[in-house]
Amino acid sequence: MSRPRRGGALDLALVVLVAGVCWTRTPIGGLVDRAVDWHRGVDRALPSLTSYFVTGPPPEIAEIAEAVLAEGPEAQPLPPPPEGAAGYPEPWRTAAGHALDDAEALAALDALQALHGAPPDLTLEIYALGEEQVARAVRRARSAGAADPEAYASHRRYLAAEDARRADAVVTGTLALATVLDLGWPVDPAFAVSSDYGERVDPVSGDSRFHNGVDLAVPEGTPVYAPRDGAVSTATEDGVSGRYIVLDHGYGVLTSFCHLSAHDVAAGDEVSLAQTIGRSGNTGRSTGPHLHYVVRIGGRTVDPARLRRAPES
């Protein structure tokens, strides 16, 4: 067979281009990065291979949440919205202020929302990436037949991997904080916290262990309320947590309620704020009637007591 005599430079340019795009946009590139680092003996933090697929808050969001909660949700003064702007519903504004740590950012967000009337996720994405880039991703999602091209989750895959990660940090990070700060309290606020979040002596084993939530001293049969709208991701029982429920409030925020005597909801149910989801009890590894309440953000626990609102609020 005769050898081709032309087009070599064009083909080589295309091969380099395709290899570069594979490197920056696919997990194959993530593996190549790891291999190169390993070969050079470099140890640097690289994005997880799953970050090319999953939309979720950045790993450091729990630390940011801790910082926000330590100061208190109302600690940071917020600029008023520009005249004519609808502004942001609390606590998203507060969360954005803390997460972005930038007063100008809040003003920019307000202006964006006033300009576009866009939902919070799209407004934040425009803030993070710029209007043109978001418009390109939406156009691509629309031409690919995506069901809801303007939704961040729909058009995220048409962004470059690096941009998608940057947008995740702002969009899901901020909304995760907003969601956490909007949590209510799962029982009547008159009931006291009997065991705090953090290191403690385990009442069963006597060893020092990390307590990943708070214990609320409630008698058996006390109604347990959903602290925010969400979906029931788990409603089951085991030997440690007894009967327990996990609610998914979106943006990586989960709440868990353990040692219940009864479930009033099942996995897959949608719940709304203050809906009764179960009754407290003394099931599982428990030394007396109480509710073990856990709040997770981005896979890490935070101290639920910091979210407790004053009874009059």
Next chain:
Amino acid sequence: MVAMAARVDQLLAQSRIFWRWIGQAGVVMLGVHLAADQLDDLIAALLAEAPWSWPVADLPLVAGAWGAVAVELLLVVKIADALLLTPQEPTLSWRGWYESRSVDAVALPAFWMICALAGAWTVGMAVEDSLAGLHAVGAFAAGAGAAALAAWRLGWTGFCRIVAGLKEPPSRLRGLSWAPLLLAVGYLAARHGLPVWGWL
């Protein structure tokens, strides 16, 4: 100067049997990635519907993402296998394909063609993204041009290579184990990785 450029071009053309397969595989992998980006959601939704409760609430999401990574890496093996075991500059022939007909001879080319087109679109998107700061309309045109070139010079030549490289199989069922995965990923690439559905 022109003569020297032509000579370099000729030398590169003669050596491309050593490196063009990287681009041919890469353009298909980019299409596979677009499909896998939908696959993780499907796996997560399927697992979330399971009749039992998961010990960790976001396990379906994590499993979906790792499932998509696994599929992507698995298909690298299949693509490399299909490319590297075939002639470098083959000639397509309907008779040759018919004589080598098998499950693999249908599923692999269908998967390849769709994923290469989706991958070429990804190349176009990347070019547009990188040039958009200079001139939005020009970047769109450059992206479309890059996508067309990638589809033709890498996608099509890779397709010819794997089709012409099919050998008469010991059984017509050869490739049956790979076919469900290839066709599922091909379907997802067609459904979510081609910029045509908005116009239809």
